[in-house]
Amino acid sequence: MDLGITDKVAVVTGGARGIGLAIVQRLMEEGCRTVAVDIDPSAASNLPDGAIFMACDVSDEQQCEQLVRDVDQQVGSLDILVNNAGIQSTLTLAEATVEDWERVLKVNLTSAFILSKLVVYDMKRRGWGRIINIGSMAGKVGGLTVSASYAGSKAGMMGLTKSVARTAAPQVTCNIICPAFISTAMTSSVTKAEYSRQIPVGRLGTCEEVAAAVAYLASTWTGYMTGEVLDLNGGMLMD
Numbered sequence: 671m672d673l674g675i676t677d678k679v680a681v682v683t684g685g686a687r688g689i690g691l692a693i694v695q696r697l698m699e700e701g702c703r704t705v706a707v708d709i710d711p712s713a714a715s716n717l718p719d720g721a722i723f724m725a726c727d728v729s730d731e732q733q734c735e736q737l738v739r740d741v742d743q744q745v746g747s748l749d750i751l752v753n754n755a756g757i758q759s760t761l762t763l764a765e766a767t768v769e770d771w772e773r774v775l776k777v778n779l780t781s782a783f784i785l786s787k788l789v790v791y792d793m794k795r796r797g798w799g800r801i802i803n804i805g806s807m808a809g810k811v812g813g814l815t816v817s818a819s820y821a822g823s824k825a826g827m828m829g830l831t832k833s834v835a836r837t838a839a840p841q842v843t844c845n846i847i848c849p850a851f852i853s854t855a856m857t858s859s860v861t862k863a864e865y866s867r868q869i870p871v872g873r874l875g876t877c878e879e880v881a882a883a884v885a886y887l888a889s890t891w892t893g894y895m896t897g898e899v900l901d902l903n904g905g906m907l908m909d
């Protein structure tokens with residue numbers, strides 16, 4: 671199926687590793703001019719030939735403003751934004767500090783607020799755009815292995831998605847994917863035996879499966895879907 675996004679300019683935050691890297695690869699396969707944005711320049715060597723790398727700490731407003739200017743000048747007007755960058759904390763509520771709470775909220779949620787605000791009005795003016803956020807099942811059920819800050823950031827991401835979707839309409843859609851237990855560095859401590867009995871599909875998810883959902887939401891076929899929360903959890907949560 672032609673997704674209709676050849677030559678679109680896509681930016682994927684946290685794009686040099688894990689799920690973000692798979693999203694970069696998939697959007698490139700669909701013909702997008704794809705920018706992988708990451709705080710870690712050393713991870714740029716993971717990227718496939720042809721991917722564009724831009725270093726940025728997406729929790730920093732000024733760096734995000736510079737990023738959007740650089741993409742516009744060096745690659746073209748931004749059509750598809752994937753807010754994927756995220757960090758985890760496993761501190762219990764008793765251990766957690768306000769510093770930890772704010773650090774996780776800034777990277778996981780404030781970054782998506784900053785970038786969405788920076789790009790959505792230009793997308794609307796140009797008549798088309800896609801904003802795709804990566805949330806988590808933890809935002810719906812609380813953290814099973816992660817902190818309240820992580821679950822809170824991902825719950826906030828759902829509210830942000832729906833608010834941006836209302837502003838973005840009718841030209842631009844904004845949706846959120848809520849994965850759980852995708853096989854990456856973030857879940858390296860999760861043992862198969864520990865969780866596969868709780869997942870009806872019987873295994874962890876793959877980065878490529880998240881990337882396929884992103885490609886679908888980025889496509890020209892999904893103009894009637896906005897503000898949607900798309901679960902990707904092997905049936906662990908059916909709501």
Ligand SMILES: NC(=O)c1ccc[n+]([C@@H]2O[C@H](COP(=O)([O-])OP(=O)(O)OC[C@H]3O[C@@H](n4cnc5c(N)ncnc54)[C@H](O)[C@@H]3O)[C@@H](O)[C@H]2O)c1
Pocket residue numbers: 683684685686687688689690707708709710713726727728729754755756757777804805806807848849850851852853854855856857
């Ligand atoms: N792996 C899972 O099971 C799972 C489940 C649900 C949701 N998620 C979400 O998916 C997204 C990707 O997760 P992953 O498992 O690939 O994680 P990962 O740790 O493998 O990759 C995250 C990437 O984000 C980058 N990053 C971190 N802070 C950044 C910042 N301030 N600015 C720019 N880049 C930054 C990192 O350098 C890294 O390359 C995250 O938002 C995560 O919360 C993952």
